[in-house]
Amino acid sequence: xxxxxxxxxxxxxxxxxxxxxxxxxxxxxxxxxxxxxxxxxxxxxxxxxxxxxxxxxxxxxxxxxxxxxxxxxxxxxxxxxxxxxxxxxxxxxxxxxxxxxxxxxxxxxxxxxxxxxxxxxxxxxxxxxxxxxxxxxxxxxxxxxxxxxxxxxxxxxxxxxxxxxxxxxxxxxxxxxxxxxxxxxxxxxxxxxxxxxxxxxxxxxxxxxxxxxxxxxxxxxxxxxxxxxxxxxxxxxxxxxxxxxxxxxxxxxxxxxxxxxxxxxxxxxxxxxxxxxxxxxxxxxxxxxxxxxxxxxxxxxxxxxxxxxxxxxxxxxxxxxxxxxxxxxxxxxxxxxxxxxxxxxxxxxxxxxxxxxxxxxxxxxxxxxxxxxxxxxxxxxxxxxxxxxxxxxxxxxxxxx
Amino acid sequence: xxxxxxxxxxxxxxxxxxxxxxxxxxxxxxxxxxxxxxxxxxxxxxxxxxxxxxxxxxxxxxxxxxxxxxxxxxxxxxxxxxxxxxxxxxxxxxxxxxxxxxxxxxxxxxxxxxxxxxxxxxxxxxxxxxxxxxxxxxxxxxxxxxxxxxxxxxxxxxxxxxxxxxxxxxxxxxxxxxxxxxxxxxxxxxxxxxxxxxxxxxxxxxxxxxxxxxxxxxxxxxxxxxxxxxxxxxxxxxxxxxxxxxxxxxxxxxxxxxxxxxxxxxxxxxx
Numbered sequence: 001x002x003x004x005x006x007x008x009x010x011x012x013x014x015x016x017x018x019x020x021x022x023x024x025x026x027x028x029x030x031x032x033x034x035x036x037x038x039x040x041x042x043x044x045x046x047x048x049x050x051x052x053x054x055x056x057x058x059x060x061x062x063x064x065x066x067x068x069x070x071x072x073x074x075x076x077x078x079x080x081x082x083x084x085x086x087x088x089x090x091x092x093x094x095x096x097x098x099x100x101x102x103x104x105x106x107x108x109x110x111x112x113x114x115x116x117x118x119x120x121x122x123x124x125x126x127x128x129x130x131x132x133x134x135x136x137x138x139x140x141x142x143x144x145x146x147x148x149x150x151x152x153x154x155x156x157x158x159x160x161x162x163x164x165x166x167x168x169x170x171x172x173x174x175x176x177x178x179x180x181x182x183x184x185x186x187x188x189x190x191x192x193x194x195x196x197x198x199x200x201x202x203x204x205x206x207x208x209x210x211x212x213x214x215x216x217x218x219x220x221x222x223x224x225x226x227x228x229x230x231x232x233x234x235x236x237x238x239x240x241x242x243x244x245x246x247x248x249x250x251x252x253x254x255x256x257x258x259x260x261x262x263x264x265x266x267x268x269x270x271x272x273x274x275x276x277x278x279x280x281x282x283x284x285x286x287x288x289x290x291x292x293x294x295x296x297x298x299x300x301x302x303x304x305x306x307x308x309x310x311x312x313x314x315x316x317x318x319x320x321x322x323x324x325x326x327x328x329x330x331x332x333x334x335x336x337x338x339x340x341x342x343x344x345x346x347x348x349x350x351x352x353x354x355x356x357x358x359x360x361x362x363x364x365x366x367x368x369x370x371x372x373x374x375x376x377x378x379x380x381x382x383x384x385x386x387x388x389x390x391x392x393x394x395x396x397x398x399x400x401x
Numbered sequence: 402x403x404x405x406x407x408x409x410x411x412x413x414x415x416x417x418x419x420x421x422x423x424x425x426x427x428x429x430x431x432x433x434x435x436x437x438x439x440x441x442x443x444x445x446x447x448x449x450x451x452x453x454x455x456x457x458x459x460x461x462x463x464x465x466x467x468x469x470x471x472x473x474x475x476x477x478x479x480x481x482x483x484x485x486x487x488x489x490x491x492x493x494x495x496x497x498x499x500x501x502x503x504x505x506x507x508x509x510x511x512x513x514x515x516x517x518x519x520x521x522x523x524x525x526x527x528x529x530x531x532x533x534x535x536x537x538x539x540x541x542x543x544x545x546x547x548x549x550x551x552x553x554x555x556x557x558x559x560x561x562x563x564x565x566x567x568x569x570x571x572x573x574x575x576x577x578x579x580x581x582x583x584x585x586x587x588x589x590x591x592x593x594x595x596x597x598x599x600x601x602x603x604x605x606x607x608x609x610x611x612x613x614x615x616x617x618x619x620x621x622x623x624x625x626x627x628x629x630x631x632x633x634x635x636x637x638x639x640x641x642x643x644x645x646x647x648x649x650x651x652x653x654x655x656x657x658x659x660x661x662x663x664x665x666x667x668x669x670x671x672x
Contacts, residue, residue: 016513018542018589019496025580025593085578085598089558092577098559103581106557192656193551193587346589348672349513 017345017352024342024354027362029079032370034184034206035213035334036076037110041181042214043069044117044173049244051124051170057240064387065218066121071378073114078370083362102190109183113176120169122147123162125385127154132386143384181210188337195270196277196341201259208252213330215245216323221378223320225387235312239305242319246302249326253295256333273348281351282340290336294329298322443612449620451634453613461611465632466567466661467639468605468616469649470541473666474626477502477539479522481618481627486520488606488617495592497603498543498618503670506532511670540671541627543618544569544590544603545652545660552582552591552600561600567661568607573599587656605629639663 043065049055050062081087094111097104122129130152133144151158185206188197219241226233260278263271278286301322305315343351357363448454477500485491485498500519504512504527512530523539550569552561560575561582576599583591583600594601606616610629614620619627630637643649643663650667651660664671 016501016515019494019499019515019518020583020589020592022494023592025583080579083579085593086576089575089577092558092575096558096575098556100554101557101581102555103557103579187581191551191555191584193585342584346587346672347513 015350016347017350018347021345021347022352024339024352026338026342027083028339028356028364028367029083029362029370031331031334031338032079032367033076034181034188034338035331036072036079036371036374037184038181038206038210038213038330038334039217040069040073040076040113040214041177041207041210042212042216043072043218044177044214045211046215046218046241046244048170048174048177051166052174055240057236060234060237060388061218061222061241063124063385063389064222065214066117066124067381067385067387068218068221068378069214070117070121071374071381073110073117074377075370075374076110078373079367082366082370102187105183106187109176109180113173113180116169116173116176120166120173121385122149123166123169126151126162127159128386130154140384147384178207182207188341191341193346194341194344195273196337196344199259199263201255201262202337205252205255205259208248208255209330209333211248212245212252212326215241215248216326216330219245220320220323220327223316223323231388233312233316235315238319239315242302242315242322243306245323245326246306249299249302253299256295257291269348273344277340277344277351281343281353282336285332286336286340290329290332294325294332298325298329301325446614448613449615450610450613450629450631451636453610456611460564461566463633464566466546466605466610467630467632467643468543468546468662469628469639469642469665470543470662471626471628471665472538472540472668472671474624475500475539475541476624476626477519477523478623479519480621480623481541482518482520484617484621485603490596491601492595495594495601497590497601498541501540501542501671502527503536503538503540503668504530504534505536505670506530507535508532538668540664541618542588542590543662544605545588545658545662546605548659548661549657551585551587551656551658555581555585557581568605570604570607571600571602573597576600587653587658588660 046058047062047065047069050058077090081090084090091107093104094107097107126148129144129148133141133148133152136144182203185203188194188206189199189202191197219238222241223233223238263274301318304310305319305322310318339354343354345352356367358365479500482496482498482500489497491497496518498518499515500523501513501515502519502523506512510532512527514527519539519541546567546569548567550561550563553563553569556562557579558575558577560572560577561569562572563569578593578599580593580600583593586602591600591602593599606614606618609616615629616627619629628638628642630639632640632643634640642665648666649663651663652667652671
């Protein structure tokens, strides 16, 4: 036996994973959880770019992005509940929280953010809802009465007060959206036993990828909804969105790569395990899919779309394609972090494998259902809250902020 | 107004009665496996941890328990794993304790395995080692009962908690099975029990210890590779091992968890 061959044999034989590490406990559900909260946070950022930072080009989607965020927010806890062994005890996290737990704060942060987002929607939509209430029949009239909290007052003084409230809510909404998703990153980043997760950069990377996924989700859905509705897309809005998407994605992708490069450069004993993971079971989903196809290609596509004078159709179609690829990139990133981190045994000597089944409780089909639900909720919400501003509603918006 | 001491006494009496009922139930079951039939009465069983039966009150604060595994003694027979399986209904594929076999060849390659957690013992030598073997040893693994436990830190509902005498335990009635503790444990001693749908792990046989008995695995070890005792008792074997010159270490000291599980003769190859 040649020495080379012997070394290979030995390498293969040294694999050992702890007996309890064979099973991957955090399934596809925990991949979806940060994915959905990220989309929520990102969509809110789009709305804030208009409402707080007054990027006027984004006005056509400023309301839509809030409703979009709410639809996804409504489903953010579903994967968690489906994952818990005892979902009936889930509220204990808020009733009897352990203050040292990085997870115990999620219920509070999520609820607080939900309240701010809902209030902001109600105040921004108030003039519209009052107008709709006057035209509505029985049931819808009751719905609008509840949503306007019985106030039909559209006097300049009332609208001026609304404007102040909206500015306040949108203002505190930005740090809250950042906290929501930065915090989700911290849930992973605080696990010192896992060399892939335990990095102070984790909240940053999660937050940037959240912004990216939210903006991409808005662009793609905006283009698709308008396409199916046979309405025109506001091209200035789309071009501005694409520029922001490119900007955030530059930061996101560069940080993701810097994080890996830092690990490689420091080359602690953890790098040995990480390298085995990234060039082992994660090679396909990380290097080929996440980095190679769904990061590098949209990176250049977005640059091309942002920097060159292109026809409206080109921007619309390729902008949507790039956005779709970014959405896949972020989903792959969540997968590679959540599942990838668990594939490394804490024995530091080997990796396990995970292949979700289609029909198991936390498998692929439940995941598809959970990802489709926000779209159903978005449709229902669109029946109540007009997603797009017509001239009438715009007049109210103009005076309300 | 009732005197506060009287109220406290009332509470303590209720607790004692409750705990004693709980222990009578679980201990009776486990003793059947260790003690010949007919010896059900605890009074007939010698106390294995001095003074434990004199302890009153639900909380023990004067003791600091520690576990010592002597790697130089372990023969990999798997008796501890069998005793553990008998003591608890551990579902297939999950391990409260296991024994690893380390083999090092003369090219310094390290081979580790633990088929079925070492439950059947290591009766056959490995035949797939391409070079002459220069060293081999066994490493039993169990809960490290950390002084700074990651699992207690991350548990969102406080279901995993630490007692003052050094145990890290799980309240099965509170656990939501989020799995965060499983991720946080650097030693992978935790699992989600598919039957109870809660987190589960080695308890150092807390129910036995409270009755003055040694953990089941310590009791059955034929070579005294597993030792358990009170570090506040200067006569205990664990105190002597940890306070006299010995080659003693803990697993993954860099994690900062300060395990109460110590290893005599721990080798650098062991993770």
